[in-house]
Amino acid sequence: MIRGVIFDFGNVICSFDVEIFLAKLHEWSGLDVETLRDRVYGSRLHSRYERGEISSKKFHREVVRRIGVDVPVEELAQGFSDIFTPLESTQGLIRALKGKYRLGLLSNTNEWHYLRHIRKVPVFPLFDAVTLSFEVGALKPEPEIYLDVLRKLSLPPEECVFIDDIGKYAEGAAVVGIRGIRYTGHAELVRELSGLGIVSP
Numbered sequence: 794m795i796r797g798v799i800f801d802f803g804n805v806i807c808s809f810d811v812e813i814f815l816a817k818l819h820e821w822s823g824l825d826v827e828t829l830r831d832r833v834y835g836s837r838l839h840s841r842y843e844r845g846e847i848s849s850k851k852f853h854r855e856v857v858r859r860i861g862v863d864v865p866v867e868e869l870a871q872g873f874s875d876i877f878t879p880l881e882s883t884q885g886l887i888r889a890l891k892g893k894y895r896l897g898l899l900s901n902t903n904e905w906h907y908l909r910h911i912r913k914v915p916v917f918p919l920f921d922a923v924t925l926s927f928e929v930g931a932l933k934p935e936p937e938i939y940l941d942v943l944r945k946l947s948l949p950p951e952e953c954v955f956i957d958d959i960g961k962y963a964e965g966a967a968v969v970g971i972r973g974i975r976y977t978g979h980a981e982l983v984r985e986l987s988g989l990g991i992v993s994p
Contacts, residue, residue: 799897845927934965
């Protein structure tokens with residue numbers, strides 16, 4: 794029996810578009826978007842920030858060094874974080890499931906995105922457990938990050954389902970015994986959950 798439902802954040806609870814940030818970097822630096830993509834996302838810089846290996850201060854310092862323009866930290870942080878759009882269908886589902894299941898949030902993310910957006914979404918207070926890669930020091934699909942949310946939910950893996958838009962991350966959950974669902978759209982998600990006996994109004 795499923796007692797816990799765990800959600801990824803990006804492209805499940807809110808969609809995101811890094812092109813918005815890359816356009817801001819282009820505006821500030823004049824460098825072409827592909828060069829900027831390689832310097833920020835194509836290197837290990839972004840993943841190191843999401844793993845918590847470097848601080849927000851260090852991330853800012855590295856980005857401005859790589860783009861060659863000293864963008865103020867507040868301006869860079871805002872541009873970096875202003876990339877999200879709510880997926881109202883998922884947020885409605887979370888509201889419908891609250892009280893019937895223990896709810897978890899499990900995300901590869903960083904301090905700026907958490908402080909400036911994730912914790913401010915209306916459904917954030919509904920989660921019983923929150924596991925963030927930069928706090929745990931592990932990234933999906935590493936087992937440690939899934940085990941962290943299980944500990945916080947106080948549930949065994951076989952009683953949980955994890956929803957992620959990236960297949961290998963859903964599969965990573967399955968490795969530790971959590972049923973993984975790849976999110977491809979709301980209607981399909983509801984069908985898959987219904988097949989597990991999880992029915993929402």
